[in-house]
Amino acid sequence: MRLFPSNRYYSLVMKAHIQTYGCQMNEHDSFRIMEILSTLGYEPAKSPQDASLVIVNTCSVRHNPENKVYSYLGMLRPIKERNPGLIVAVAGCVAQQEGENLLKKSPLVNLVFGPDNYFRLPEMLDEVRAGKRVVMTGWAPGRERVQNFIPEPWLERGHVDGCKAYIAISKGCNNFCSFCIVPHVRGREVSREPENILREARGLIAKGAREIWLLGQNVNSYKAGDATFHDLLDAVSRLPLARVRFTSPHPKAWSNDLADLMAGRATICNQLHLPLQAGADRILKLMNRRHTIREYLDKVAYLKSRIPDVEISTDLIVGFPTETDDEFQQTLDVMRQVRFSQVFSFKYSPRPGTKACELGDDVPRAVKEDRLARLIALQDQINAEQMAACIGRVYEVLVDGTHPRTPGVSSARTDGYRPVSIAADGLEIGDLIPVRITGVKGHWLIGDAVRQA
Numbered sequence: 001m002r003l004f005p006s007n008r009y010y011s012l013v014m015k016a017h018i019q020t021y022g023c024q025m026n027e028h029d030s031f032r033i034m035e036i037l038s039t040l041g042y043e044p045a046k047s048p049q050d051a052s053l054v055i056v057n058t059c060s061v062r063h064n065p066e067n068k069v070y071s072y073l074g075m076l077r078p079i080k081e082r083n084p085g086l087i088v089a090v091a092g093c094v095a096q097q098e099g100e101n102l103l104k105k106s107p108l109v110n111l112v113f114g115p116d117n118y119f120r121l122p123e124m125l126d127e128v129r130a131g132k133r134v135v136m137t138g139w140a141p142g143r144e145r146v147q148n149f150i151p152e153p154w155l156e157r158g159h160v161d162g163c164k165a166y167i168a169i170s171k172g173c174n175n176f177c178s179f180c181i182v183p184h185v186r187g188r189e190v191s192r193e194p195e196n197i198l199r200e201a202r203g204l205i206a207k208g209a210r211e212i213w214l215l216g217q218n219v220n221s222y223k224a225g226d227a228t229f230h231d232l233l234d235a236v237s238r239l240p241l242a243r244v245r246f247t248s249p250h251p252k253a254w255s256n257d258l259a260d261l262m263a264g265r266a267t268i269c270n271q272l273h274l275p276l277q278a279g280a281d282r283i284l285k286l287m288n289r290r291h292t293i294r295e296y297l298d299k300v301a302y303l304k305s306r307i308p309d310v311e312i313s314t315d316l317i318v319g320f321p322t323e324t325d326d327e328f329q330q331t332l333d334v335m336r337q338v339r340f341s342q343v344f345s346f347k348y349s350p351r352p353g354t355k356a357c358e359l360g361d362d363v364p365r366a367v368k369e370d371r372l373a374r375l376i377a378l379q380d381q382i383n384a385e386q387m388a389a390c391i392g393r394v395y396e397v398l399v400d401g402t403h404p405r406t407p408g409v410s411s412a413r414t415d416g417y418r419p420v421s422i423a424a425d426g427l428e429i430g431d432l433i434p435v436r437i438t439g440v441k442g443h444w445l446i447g448d449a450v451r452q453a
């Protein structure tokens with residue numbers, strides 16, 4: 001594999017624009033892709049109009065993001081007509097799934113590459129410049145799949161976003177939840193060696209990271225030799241960091257040992273994203289989630305007994321095939337019991353190639369929309385009550401940037417991941433400071449910095 005090719009093609013400043021859809025893993029992949037491109041002489045372009053290369057990094061977990069990819073490609077058509085030299089590439093899950101089809105469906109696409117092929121970008125771009133339309137969606141075999149996850153030279157080139165950095169510790173998934181396309185487009189699960197991850201973490205800390213997120217499709221089934229996720233989290237959370245977060249764990253593999261580790265280690269945030277998907281056992285079984293509601297609630301109860309202030313968020317799907325109104329009510333009941341801090345909720349949409357697709361899609365759209373609206377209304381009510389209860393309390397927050405709509409106001413996050421705006425002079429990204437919550441505006445808490453003696 002060639003990582004640092006000659007620059008014979010690259011005498012002019014070239015600009016690349018990456019359009020990212022989907023989850024944090026995709027965001028992280030886009031940072032990596034931009035790093036690779038920077039070694040070829042590319043600089044980031046703000047828009048596709050300014051770019052000589054546009055990469056659409058795609059997600060196919062939901063139907064809507066997949067539609068967005070095709071409408072984005074449609075939007076690129078007039079830009080490519082004006083600039084025929086523009087290289088258009090499609091990466092990520094849709095690229096893996098569609099492969100050659102993408103070239104057929106979209107004549108302006110020059111390059112299609114899947115998640116196992118990012119580090120081959122230099123040679124792929126060479127081929128495109130030689131006039132070929134290229135598709136690279138193969139899987140690296142076994143061990144090589146781990147090694148090419150992040151090749152050695154790239155360990156030192158991690159990206160710190162403000163004071164936060166993301167580390168992919170595993171990729172792929174073996175769970176085959178019946179609604180999910182991930183195992184088909186991201187492949188079987190592989191985990192990086194702990195020492196390799198710790199080296200990357202130390203490099204990120206040296207570059208200013210104060211908070212590290214450990215990422216994986218199924219983070220708590222991490223296993224490298226004898227090392228488990230518990231071992232890895234233990235080791236990373238001993239590094240000189242302010243905060244460690246991880247996403248997403250699977251409830252089936254969540255253990256009380258992990259709750260104990262969270263409770264006993266100050267650097268591990270008191271926040272857990274624990275995807276539930278549905279509140280009825282029959283639906284969970286059809287989803288192939290391999291745990292029951294009772295097991296989920298018992299694990300949550302133990303975690304709350306160890307960390308009373310813990311904030312738990314989740315994913316929920318409404319209108320899964322055959323879901324009755326009574327079963328949907330059970331989902332609302334679980335929400336009332338757990339009182340999630342945040343719910344990422346979706347209407348079910350069938351993904352071709354998944355097991356759930358064979359069940360049909362029998363819940364009418366209007367019913368799905370009604371259930372989704374009721375679910376969102378309940379979560380809004382719970383969230384409003386939780387935010388109001390924060391007023392008057394003091395939280396330690398990590399300053400991570402400026403408020404997106406209010407110049408001069410800093411943004412920060414509580415340990416439980418609630419956004420806080422702070423109007424105070426002299427704050428810097430990476431400051432860990434106490435703030436008193438004085439009010440609420442939309443989804444933001446308003447905080448006053450507490451003067452320290």
Ligand code: SF4
Binds near residue numbers: 183218250
């Ligand atoms: S655990 Fe289930 S929902 Fe999550 S990535 Fe794997 S198959 Fe998909």
